[in-house]
Amino acid sequence: MSWTGNVLRVNLSAGTCATEPTNMEWAHDYMGQRGLATKYLVEETDPKVDPLSPENKMIFATGPLTSTIAPTSGRWSVICKGPLTGAIACSNSGGFFGAELKNAGWDMVIFEGKSASPVYLDITNDVAELKDASDLWGKSVWETETTLRDRRGDPDVRVASIGLAGENGVLYAGVVNDLDRAAGRSGVGAVMGSKNLKAVVVRGTVGVKVADPMALMKSSNAAKEILAEHAVTGTGLPTHGTQVLMNIINEVGALPTRNCQDVQFDGAHDISAEAMAEVRESDGQANLVSNHACFGCPISCARRSKIDPTHFTVKDKPQYQHVSGGLEYEAAWALGAANGVNDLEALTYANFLCNEQGLDPISLGSTIGAAIDLYASGAITEEDTGGVALEFGNTEAFVSMVEATARGEGFGKELGQGSKRLCEKYGRPELSMTVKGQEFPAYDPRGIQGMGLTYATSNRGACHLRSYTVSSEVLGLPEKTDPLVTDGKAGLVKAFQDLTAGVDSSGTCIFTTFALSGDDIAPMVDASCEGDWSVERFVEVGERIWNMERQYNIAAGFTGADDTLPARLLKDAAKTGPAKGHVNRLDEMLPEYYELRGWDASGVPTAETLNRLGL
Amino acid sequence: MHKALVMEVDACTGCHQCELMCSYGKVGAFNPAKSVMDITQYDGGAINVPSTCTQCQEAWCMVVCPVQAITVNPSTGAKEVSAEVCVGCKVCTIACPFGAINYDPDSGVVTKCDLCGGEPMCVEACPTTALAYVAEDSTGYDKMLRSATLAAGLDAPRA
Numbered sequence: 001m002s003w004t005g006n007v008l009r010v011n012l013s014a015g016t017c018a019t020e021p022t023n024m025e026w027a028h029d030y031m032g033q034r035g036l037a038t039k040y041l042v043e044e045t046d047p048k049v050d051p052l053s054p055e056n057k058m059i060f061a062t063g064p065l066t067s068t069i070a071p072t073s074g075r076w077s078v079i080c081k082g083p084l085t086g087a088i089a090c091s092n093s094g095g096f097f098g099a100e101l102k103n104a105g106w107d108m109v110i111f112e113g114k115s116a117s118p119v120y121l122d123i124t125n126d127v128a129e130l131k132d133a134s135d136l137w138g139k140s141v142w143e144t145e146t147t148l149r150d151r152r153g154d155p156d157v158r159v160a161s162i163g164l165a166g167e168n169g170v171l172y173a174g175v176v177n178d179l180d181r182a183a184g185r186s187g188v189g190a191v192m193g194s195k196n197l198k199a200v201v202v203r204g205t206v207g208v209k210v211a212d213p214m215a216l217m218k219s220s221n222a223a224k225e226i227l228a229e230h231a232v233t234g235t236g237l238p239t240h241g242t243q244v245l246m247n248i249i250n251e252v253g254a255l256p257t258r259n260c261q262d263v264q265f266d267g268a269h270d271i272s273a274e275a276m277a278e279v280r281e282s283d284g285q286a287n288l289v290s291n292h293a294c295f296g297c298p299i300s301c302a303r304r305s306k307i308d309p310t311h312f313t314v315k316d317k318p319q320y321q322h323v324s325g326g327l328e329y330e331a332a333w334a335l336g337a338a339n340g341v342n343d344l345e346a347l348t349y350a351n352f353l354c355n356e357q358g359l360d361p362i363s364l365g366s367t368i369g370a371a372i373d374l375y376a377s378g379a380i381t382e383e384d385t386g387g388v389a390l391e392f393g394n395t396e397a398f399v400s401m402v403e404a405t406a407r408g409e410g411f412g413k414e415l416g417q418g419s420k421r422l423c424e425k426y427g428r429p430e431l432s433m434t435v436k437g438q439e440f441p442a443y444d445p446r447g448i449q450g451m452g453l454t455y456a457t458s459n460r461g462a463c464h465l466r467s468y469t470v471s472s473e474v475l476g477l478p479e480k481t482d483p484l485v486t487d488g489k490a491g492l493v494k495a496f497q498d499l500t501a502g503v504d505s506s507g508t509c510i511f512t513t514f515a516l517s518g519d520d521i522a523p524m525v526d527a528s529c530e531g532d533w534s535v536e537r538f539v540e541v542g543e544r545i546w547n548m549e550r551q552y553n554i555a556a557g558f559t560g561a562d563d564t565l566p567a568r569l570l571k572d573a574a575k576t577g578p579a580k581g582h583v584n585r586l587d588e589m590l591p592e593y594y595e596l597r598g599w600d601a602s603g604v605p606t607a608e609t610l611n612r613l614g615l
Numbered sequence: 616m617h618k619a620l621v622m623e624v625d626a627c628t629g630c631h632q633c634e635l636m637c638s639y640g641k642v643g644a645f646n647p648a649k650s651v652m653d654i655t656q657y658d659g660g661a662i663n664v665p666s667t668c669t670q671c672q673e674a675w676c677m678v679v680c681p682v683q684a685i686t687v688n689p690s691t692g693a694k695e696v697s698a699e700v701c702v703g704c705k706v707c708t709i710a711c712p713f714g715a716i717n718y719d720p721d722s723g724v725v726t727k728c729d730l731c732g733g734e735p736m737c738v739e740a741c742p743t744t745a746l747a748y749v750a751e752d753s754t755g756y757d758k759m760l761r762s763a764t765l766a767a768g769l770d771a772p773r774a
Binding site: 156178208210228289291304323 | 628629630631632635636638639642643644645646647648649655658659660661662663721740742743
């Protein structure tokens with residue numbers, strides 16, 4: 001119940017699809033999605049495997065709550081060893097694809113090996129078949145999805161695919177579903193491309209049954225009521241989307257600007273949610289067209305946007321003048337503030353390109369920011385950039401770099417390797433704003449101390465979605481803590497990490513946790529699944545998952561020394577705003593964090609901890 | 616007086632919660648493919664159109680049914696299909712001008728909205744004002760009021 005009990009195993013080398021029962025013992029210990037798929041990966045692959053080799057596996061996974069009446073039940077994830085970091089990669093997406101996959105009767109699809117030529121996987125309920133994708137190779141996500149939808153002749157099919165970025169091995173290529181929802185981070189799209197797998201098409205009409213439907217409806221209705229009445233999930237996110245944060249984080253003095261040279265951006269308002277809603281002079285329309293919901297979501301935070309048709313980026317390009325996925329906060333920051341660019345329409349165009357060709361806008365924007373810093377320092381010149389004067393705030397130069405990376409041309413090939421490799425190549429590794437090789441997102445740890453520990457300890461490299469302490473340190477949820485204080489942050493980060501691992505593994509969205517606690521979420525799992533799912537068990541599963549991921553990374557070669565931040569954040573104090581004079585004081589938090597985790601002083605889980613969690 | 620389902624396109628976010636609940640009521644599983652309420656998306660979800668049976672007063676599906684499998688529920692006015700009587704001939708699906716009655720190959724009979732006996736589960740599930748169950752003589756009233764308010768250049772009606 002709630003789990004479908006079926007795993008689809010696709011051997012791309014042999015060209016075969018086989019069904020096997022879901023390992024229910026593991027499902028009870030790791031729930032689903034992120035947790036369960038990682039367990040499969042840990043058991044079936046060598047942590048030292050080359051991420052882009054056929055020996056790496058890639059798993060598309062749903063959770064027990066996916067496609068149930070539980071609010072935000074549209075989530076699914078891609079799990080593999082990540083090529084950007086060499087660490088465990090788990091990239092979560094919304095939209096409608098995940099629910100369709102679950103409705104077709106699958107808990108997960110495991111891809112192994114490598115196809116000799118481009119293929120796509122075609123699923124209708126229990127019938128799965130690999131088909132030739134030679135004609136799709138070289139096509140964008142948008143062309144691929146539209147072509148496959150037309151080919152099937154069924155408007156209800158859902159598609160997840162890679163664009164040129166995944167084909168070209170861009171190390172932060174994502175897997176994009178429903179045209180603009182993405183498993184965006186850590187380069188899972190490059191792994192898909194390395195396997196010559198272009199797309200997965202799915203249609204599901206089997207449906208999902210749960211253990212106690214009445215109890216699920218009761219707990220779901222209670223959760224929906226809380227979400228509707230909450231200021232963030234009921235008003236802020238539906239009205240402004242995640243972009244509600246742009247002005248807030250800028251005022252807090254934690255908006256990483258110009259590759260973290262500053263913590264506030266004077267153009268923040270120009271690229272904010274408020275600006276997206278302003279009517280343009282040119283065509284009398286606003287950038288923002290409407291909000292939109294992923295499957296099963298009452299919050300509806302997604303943006304639909306339309307670029308000013310007279311803007312230089314799209315003037316002669318009708319293919320970008322339609323309504324499509326608009327800017328989220330992370331993308332607006334990474335493409336904008338990180339590069340000193342305040343042109344909302346240009347950023348929307350860059351975001352469209354990321355969706356069209358399957359790029360992670362966080363890593364892309366941050367990498368371009370690092371390249372501009374390299375240019376400013378003289379480490380690279382116009383000879384390297386193909387004649388482009390790379391300067392902060394130069395919109396044309398920025399757009400040309402986005403286009404080059406999306407197409408895999410010229411200096412874009414270097415940018416496609418991510419900021420760590422780029423800065424190392426040109427002898428300035430300290431200019432890369434990354435942890436474990438992954439670019440960090442839109443919160444400067446000098447202004448929000450807990451996010452420093454969050455980035456340093458995230459198992460997939462720097463990430464805000466593993467422990468979003470911004471919720472507490474800025475928004476005051478569930479309780480306000482001082483963003484400039486380190487006391488108590490170790491416990492806060494651990495608590496968020498464990499809860500988030502549970503939420504991810506259930507198949508719902510962590511945005512619910514602005515309003516819902518484990519006490520609200522666990523009853524939905526309990527109603528849906530076999531066995532008793534108390535909040536204590538829910539969080540313990542999260543802790544078990546966290547430690548499993550950590551063990552995988554240690555086996556892959558990571559040590560406690562990798563739990564750190566770029567020197568710029570630890571040594572160069574913020575120049576303006578409430579955090580003026582502050583650096584991130586990671587050293588005040590990390591030892592306590594290890595202790596709370598039950599890890600030794602070098603960051604390795606003790607035997608006692610592993611025993612306690614059954615690892 | 617009977618009540619009617621009204622669907623407001625502008626308010627629909629395309630979340631499909633209505634389809635989840637509807638399908639549960641129809642087949643006992645969360646399965647949007649079996650929902651008789653359908654959300655169609657345009658512009659990648661910028662526009663979402665909910666649609667289902669509007670319970671025609673003179674229901675062509677009922678008129679053409681050769682075995683009288685479709686009858687009126689007197690308490691709700693809903694035209695309901697009897698799965699025991701329906702022979703799956705599909706003539707009703709041809710007669711309906713809106714495509715609101717459809718054949719389900721898994722059960723061998725047609726399915727359509729029956730207003731859940733007077734407590735539509737889709738309305739209960741909808742997190743916005745996109746779906747409502749109102750007196751059948753006022754289905755257009757709110758829309759008329761909005762248009763008039765807009766024409767008067769106001770944000771809200773005022774006396």
